[in-house]
Amino acid sequence: MDQHNHPNPVSVIKAENGIAVIQIDNPPVNALSHAVRLGLKQAIEQVEVDESIKGAVLHCLGRTFIAGADIKELGKPPKQPYLPDVIAYLDACSKPLVSALHGTALGGGFEVAMGCHYRVALPQARVGLPEVKLGIIPGAGGTQRLPRLIGQEKAADIITSCRQVKMTEALEIGLIDALIDENDLLEGAKSFLIKQFGTGEAPVSISKRPIMETNEESYASLKAKVTKRTRGQISPIKALESIDNAATLSFEEGMAAERAIFLELASSDQAAALRHAFFGERTIAKVPGLENIDPRSVTDVAVIGAGNMGSGIAAAFADAGYSVTVVEMSEAGLEQGKGRVAGIYQGGVKRGKLTQEQAERKIASFSFTTQLADLSRSDLVIEAVFEDMQVKKDLFTNLQSVVGPDCILATNTSYLDINEIASVLEKPENVVGLHFFSPANIMKLLEIVDAEKTAPEVLATALAVGKKLRKIAVIAGVCDGFIGNRIWARNRQLLEFFLEDGAEVEDIDKAMLEFGFPMGPYSVFDLSGLDIAWAQRKRKKTSMKPAERYVEIPDLLCEQGRLGIKAGKGWYDYEDGSRKPQPSSEVAKLVASERVRKGISQRKLSSEEIQKRVLAGMINEGCKILQEKIALRPVDIDMVLLNGYGYPVWRGGPMFAADQLGLADIVRTLKEMEAEYGEGWEVSPVLAACIERGMKLAEWQCTE
Numbered sequence: 001m002d003q004h005n006h007p008n009p010v011s012v013i014k015a016e017n018g019i020a021v022i023q024i025d026n027p028p029v030n031a032l033s034h035a036v037r038l039g040l041k042q043a044i045e046q047v048e049v050d051e052s053i054k055g056a057v058l059h060c061l062g063r064t065f066i067a068g069a070d071i072k073e074l075g076k077p078p079k080q081p082y083l084p085d086v087i088a089y090l091d092a093c094s095k096p097l098v099s100a101l102h103g104t105a106l107g108g109g110f111e112v113a114m115g116c117h118y119r120v121a122l123p124q125a126r127v128g129l130p131e132v133k134l135g136i137i138p139g140a141g142g143t144q145r146l147p148r149l150i151g152q153e154k155a156a157d158i159i160t161s162c163r164q165v166k167m168t169e170a171l172e173i174g175l176i177d178a179l180i181d182e183n184d185l186l187e188g189a190k191s192f193l194i195k196q197f198g199t200g201e202a203p204v205s206i207s208k209r210p211i212m213e214t215n216e217e218s219y220a221s222l223k224a225k226v227t228k229r230t231r232g233q234i235s236p237i238k239a240l241e242s243i244d245n246a247a248t249l250s251f252e253e254g255m256a257a258e259r260a261i262f263l264e265l266a267s268s269d270q271a272a273a274l275r276h277a278f279f280g281e282r283t284i285a286k287v288p289g290l291e292n293i294d295p296r297s298v299t300d301v302a303v304i305g306a307g308n309m310g311s312g313i314a315a316a317f318a319d320a321g322y323s324v325t326v327v328e329m330s331e332a333g334l335e336q337g338k339g340r341v342a343g344i345y346q347g348g349v350k351r352g353k354l355t356q357e358q359a360e361r362k363i364a365s366f367s368f369t370t371q372l373a374d375l376s377r378s379d380l381v382i383e384a385v386f387e388d389m390q391v392k393k394d395l396f397t398n399l400q401s402v403v404g405p406d407c408i409l410a411t412n413t414s415y416l417d418i419n420e421i422a423s424v425l426e427k428p429e430n431v432v433g434l435h436f437f438s439p440a441n442i443m444k445l446l447e448i449v450d451a452e453k454t455a456p457e458v459l460a461t462a463l464a465v466g467k468k469l470r471k472i473a474v475i476a477g478v479c480d481g482f483i484g485n486r487i488w489a490r491n492r493q494l495l496e497f498f499l500e501d502g503a504e505v506e507d508i509d510k511a512m513l514e515f516g517f518p519m520g521p522y523s524v525f526d527l528s529g530l531d532i533a534w535a536q537r538k539r540k541k542t543s544m545k546p547a548e549r550y551v552e553i554p555d556l557l558c559e560q561g562r563l564g565i566k567a568g569k570g571w572y573d574y575e576d577g578s579r580k581p582q583p584s585s586e587v588a589k590l591v592a593s594e595r596v597r598k599g600i601s602q603r604k605l606s607s608e609e610i611q612k613r614v615l616a617g618m619i620n621e622g623c624k625i626l627q628e629k630i631a632l633r634p635v636d637i638d639m640v641l642l643n644g645y646g647y648p649v650w651r652g653g654p655m656f657a658a659d660q661l662g663l664a665d666i667v668r669t670l671k672e673m674e675a676e677y678g679e680g681w682e683v684s685p686v687l688a689a690c691i692e693r694g695m696k697l698a699e700w701q702c703t704e
C-alpha cells in the first residue's frame with residue numbers, strides 16, 4: 001500500500017488500567033511520513049489532555065517499528081510538524097511513555113523511541129541510527145539524546161558505523177530498559193508500564209539527563225579511526241561534530257546545531273548520491289517482465305571446481321542456508337578444495353567471527369564428491385572451472401544427462417560467451433550466468449547473466465537466489481566482460497594511456513584515491529597479479545582494430561617477471577616480502593623509454609584531469625552498454641560499480657554523476673578524449689539523444 005495515502009496512520013486506543021496505546025500503521029515499514037508526524041503530534045495532545053489516561057505505549061503494526069524518516073521526503077523542503085518538534089512533544093509529555101520495539105527501529109524511528117521515557121523490545125528487534133549512510137546525520141535528536149543515554153564514545157560508534165544493534169547488547173549498554181520475552185509485545189509493554197507506576201518514581205526524559213560519562217581517550221581514538229576510514233565522505237565527520245556538541249552545549253543549543261547540520265547535509269550532493277544508492281539497491285531487484293513469474297525452488301546446490309572462486313561460492317551458498325555439494329574431478333583436487341573451504345571458516349575463527357565449534361559444524365555441512373552422478377538431485381549447479389570454452393561445454397554436456405529437467409546450470413565465467421556454452425545443450429533455457437566476485441562469500445556483487453535463451457523463470461530464480469545470498473544482484477546481457485569488467489577493462493586502458501602520455505604510476509593512484517576509491521588501481525593490479533590480465537590482453541589484441549591504440553608497457557612488465565606482489569615486484573617494488581608499494585625506478589625507466597620509442601612528448605596530467613577522464617570514460621562505456629541493452633537501466637550499472645569495484649558509494653556511481661555534473665560537460669570531455677585516443681573512444685549516441693530530448697540519463701529506458 002502506498003505509504004502516503006494510507007488513511008489515519010496513527011490512532012490512540014484506550015485500554016484498561018489507564019494505559020493508552022498510540023498505534024502507528026503505515027506500511028511497509030512505518031516510515032515517518034508527514035501524515036505520521038501529524039498523527040503522532042495529535043496523539044500526544046490527546047494523551048496529555050485525557051484525564052483517564054495515565055501513560056501510553058507507542059506501538060507499530062506490521063513487520064517493524066518505525067524504520068525512520070521517509071527517505072523519499074528527504075532532500076525536499078521539510079513540512080511541518082518537523083520530526084524534532086514532534087519528538088519534543090513526546091519528551092515533554094507529563095505522562096510516562098514507553099515505546100515497544102519490534103523489527104528494526106532505525107533512524108528517526110529510534111529517535112522517536114528515545115523521545116519516550118522508556119524502551120522495551122522483543123529479543124529479535126534491532127535498533128540503530130544509520131543516517132550517516134544516507135549522507136546526513138540523525139536529525140531529530142539522535143546525536144544529543146544518545147550520548148546522554150550511553151555516553152559519547154558508544155554513541156559515536158553506533159552512529160558512524162550505522163550498525164544495527166542486537167538486543168542483548170542494547171540491554172547491556174542501556175539502549176533499552178527491558179526485553180519482552182513473551183510473544184505479546186503490547187501486553188508486555190503495558191505490564192512494564194504498570195510496574196513503573198508501582199515504583200512511584202517519576203520518569204526522567206533523556207533530554208533532562210546529563211551526558212553519560214565517556215572514556216575520553218578511547219573516544220579520541222575512535223574519532224581518529226572514523227576520520228581515517230571515511231576519506232571524502234562528509235556525514236560521519238559532521239556526526240562526530242554534533243556528538244561533541246552534546247558535551248559542550250545545552251540540550252536546546254545542541255539540538256539547534258544538529259538541525260542546522262542536518263538541513264545542510266540533506267540537500268547536499270553526497271546525500272542525493274547515497275539516497276540513489278539506497279533506492280538503487282531496491283530497484284535492481286524489480287525487473288520488468290519478471291514481476292509475476294514464480295521462481296523455481298532451490299535447496300540443493302552444487303559447485304563444480306573448488307579453486308578460490310569455487311570454494312568462495314560454495315561458502316556463500318552454505319552461509320545462506322543451502323545444502324551444498326562441492327565437486328572436483330580428481331581426488332587430489334578435491335582434497336585441496338576441502339582445504340580451501342575449511343580455510344574460509346578457520347579464517348572466521350581467527351578473526352573472532354566464529355567459534356572453533358561453529359566452524360567445524362559449517363565445514364561438516366558440505367558434501368564433497370568427484371562424481372557428477374552425485375548431482376542428480378541438484379536444483380542448481382554452478383561451474384567455476386578453468387576459463388576454457390571446450391572444458392565448459394564438455395562439462396555441461398555431461399551434466400545434462402545427470403541432472404533433472406528443471407535443474408539450472410549456471411556458469412561463473414567472466415569473459416566467455418554464455419550463448420555458445422548453452423548452444424550445446426538440449427535445454428539452453430536452463431542456462432544462466434552467475435558471475436561472482438572474489439572472495440565470493442564476502443563481495444556483495446553478483447552479475448546474473450541473461451543469455452539469449454535463458455527462460456524468464458530461470459532468471460527469476462537467479463534473482464531470488466541472489467536475494468537469499470544477500471547479494472546485490474544485477475542482471476546483465478552477454479558481452480565481453482558483462483557490465484563491470486567491460487567498464488573496468490575500458491578504464492584500465494585509459495589508465496595505461498595516462499601513463500604513456502606522461503603521468504607516473506603513483507600520480508594516477510593518488511588521483512584515484514583522492515576520488516574515493518579505497519586503493520589506487522595500480523596497487524590493485526599488483527595485488528591481484530598482472531598475469532591474468534596479460535592473458536586477456538593477448539586474447540583481445542587479436543581482435544583489436546589496427547587503428548586502436550595499444551600500450552605495451554604492462555606486457556613488458558610481465559615479460560620481466562614483474563607480476564605483482566606475489567613476485568615481489570609489479571607496478572611498484574615490494575622490498576623483502578613487504579606488501580607496501582614503493583615507487584619503482586625500473587618501471588619509471590621502462591615507461592620513459594616507451595614514450596621515447598613511440599615519440600610521445602610527455603605531458604603532465606593533473607589529478608583533476610585524471611579523475612574527470614576516468615569518470616567520463618566510465619559514463620561513455622556505460623552508455624554503450626545501455627544502448628546494446630546489456631544493462632536494463634543506468635542504475636543497474638551504478639550498483640555494479642558501487643558493489644564490486646570500490647567506486648565510492650557517496651558519489652552514487654558514474655551514471656548518477658553524469659546527471660549531477662551535466663551531460664553537456666561530460667560530452668565535452670569525451671570529445672577531447674575521442675580526438676586524442678581515436679578508435680574505440682567514440683562518444684556514445686545515448687548521451688546526444690538525452691541532451692537532444694532534454695532528459696536525464698537516469699530516465700533512459702532499456703526499451704529505447
Ligand code: T1G
Nearest residue numbers: 029031067068069070071072104106107108138139140282
Ligand atoms: N523511507 C521510505 N521508504 C522506505 C524506508 C524509509 N525509511 N525504509 C524502507 N523503505 C521502503 C523500501 O524502499 C522498500 O520499498 C520497502 O520499504 C521495503 O524495504 C530524522 C532523517 C527497514 C531494514 O535508513 O534499512 O530517519 O522497494 O526492501 O529488507 O534522523 O528498508 O518495496 O517499494 O529494504 O525488510 C533512517 C532504511 C532514515 C532505514 C527493512 N532509516 N530502511 O528491510 O525491506 S533517515 C533508514 C532499511 C532518518 C532522521 C533521519 C530497510 C529495513 P519498495 P526493504 P527489508
